[in-house]
Amino acid sequence: MRLKLKVMLLAMIPLIASGGLIAVAQYQQEQLLAQRQEALVRRAYIESARADLRHFAALALSTLSPLYNTGRDDDEIKQQAMRQLAALDYGSDGYFFLYDFDGVNLMHPRQPGLVGRNLLKLKDEQGQYPIQAMRDLARTGGGFVDYRWNKPSTQDIAPKIAYVTPLPRWNWWFGTGVYVDDIDRVVADLNQALAASTASTMRWIGLIMGGGLLLVFGGGLWLSLHELRMADAKLTLLARQVVGSQEAERAHLSRELHDGTSQTLVSIKLLTEAAMDRLPPEETVTRAALGRAVDRLTAALTEVRGMSHRLRPVMLDTLGLSAALGQLTDEMWAHSGTHATVVVEGAPFDLPDDIKTVLFRVTQEALTNIQKHAQASEVVLTLVFSKGGVLLRVQDNGVGFDTNAVLHHPSRGIGLRNMRERLDSIDGQLGVQSRPGATVVLADVPESAVLRFASA
Known part of the structure; x- marks a missing residue:
């Protein structure tokens, strides 16, 4: 493995590892935050619901107080109190209910079929006795009860919080409640928003890590290309130097052939021709041999000059x-x-x-x-x-x-x-x-x- 590749891997592997660890830590923190947020929202929602129930109960007491404080216990005053309590309506799922301490339902505006029935032994889905629990709280001055009850707007069984208050002289207790199934939808919406935020954070981490990897890879690629260009430039320069060296050597050989060998051949040719001129006419054999030598020297001289010209x-x-x-x-x-x-x-x-x-x-x-x-x-x-x-x-x-x-x-x-x-x-x-x-x-x-x- 080349050193450059090792350096790139040495830079990229810690970046990938750190990015992965950051992503895991971020995901765990988001999950922990989601749990804390859900608990906080549920607690705040329940506290708000209980505060509203206290307010509604106080409003009902203020409505019934003028009748209750008259000191009358006859059926007429009680029927008037029932009508006023039934009229206290705040939405399709907000109503008041009325029981006596024996557990008999005296008034229920949403489920009139329950009126006149003793519901102390009525169980909810969880096996609890909500009417009995509310009656017991009313005997001690009132309070909150969590149970599951039919929701009028949807006709489904839903979680509910009720607040009950006694009217001891009339042997009555009444209460009102709010359904808290909406909290699950609120929590789901918050969890969905948090999940979207987590996904966005993960994308940003991925983009940043990818950008870092691209930066490392791009830097390595740039260095490789830079070195490649430098190598090409060096090779080009080396090629030029080689060509220049070749041409210089060719020029040197051309000059040597033209000024040295060629001149030597010319001198030999002239001396040979001079020797031919001094020979007596009867030396035909020698004259013929020298003539052939002159011809060979002329051919050699022509070849040397051609070589000189071709070289440079x-x-x-x-x-x-x-x-x-x-x-x-x-x-x-x-x-x-x-x-x-x-x-x-x-x-x-x-x-x-x-x-x-x-x-x-x-x-x-x-x-x-x-x-x-x-x-x-x-x-x-x-x-x-x-x-x-x-x-x-x-x-x-x-x-x-x-x-x-x-x-x-x-x-x-x-x-x-x-x-x-x-x-x-x-x-x-x-x-x-x-x-x-x-x-x-x-x-x-x-x-x-x-x-x-x-x-x-």
Whole structure:
């Protein structure tokens, strides 16, 4: 595993672990908060309900007090009190009920069928005796009772809280109650809101953790790309240095061949010719041998000069790229049936040595490929100078080739790859188009590259 990947994992794993622990802790805290909130809401709701019941009971007592305090115990005053108590109505589920201390229901505005019945032995769903419990509390002065009773608005059994108060002289006790099943809906709504808040918090934790991971990953990717660009820049610089070193060595060999070996051969040729001139006419055999030597020296001299020009043509440094390309075509096609021409378009300007060298080598490689494979009868070299840079086009009318197959074949296309690498070293681009009868090699060097190498 690479060191960079290890560093990224070392940064990401603690981030994931810490994010997960934060999420778990947050979830547990939310659950604890939900339990506390539910208990608090239930307690507050019950306390509020009990306060309302005390208020309603006090209101009923204030209504009955004028009748009760008269001291009368006859049926007429009691019936009047029952009617006033039955009229104290506060909603579909808010009413007063009236019993005597024997457990007989005297008045029930919502369930008249219970009137006249002794309900002390009536059980609720939980097996409790609510009427008996309320009667016992009324004997001690009153209080609250929790039980389950039929809810008039829904006809369902629901939890209820009742508050009872005695009227001892009349052997009565009455009460009222509120149904507290709404608290479950309130708690459910609060729990749902809290769950939504928890989910939102979890999403934020996930987004923050994901953002952190993306930041780490993006930083690692940026570093990788940065190092890759630096490596590419170093490789490009190394390629340029290699090409420059090669060209310098070629130039050195060219000068050595031109100034050293070539001059030596010229001297030997002159000495041989001078020796031939001093021989007597009758030395025909010696004269013939020296003549053959002179011919061999002339051929060797021509070959050395050709090698010198191919390594580094003098015209490339003295007269420029156009003249060097003309000399190159003349040397390569002088003794063949192929017609080669060089065309210059635009106003020529001086090019940096690196660009001239690369374009010359690209042309040399392209012409060599044409000579070996194209079977062309016509070759046109076009050098275009413009404000956008310089463009070199090498076109022939040969048999053509499959560019994709050549470029992707492991053992073919070496020349094309060399041309592309050379152009990449000067920020240029290579284009190749080929079909039978027309193959075009384009070498495009933009103005920015020309200016950069000119100022280097």
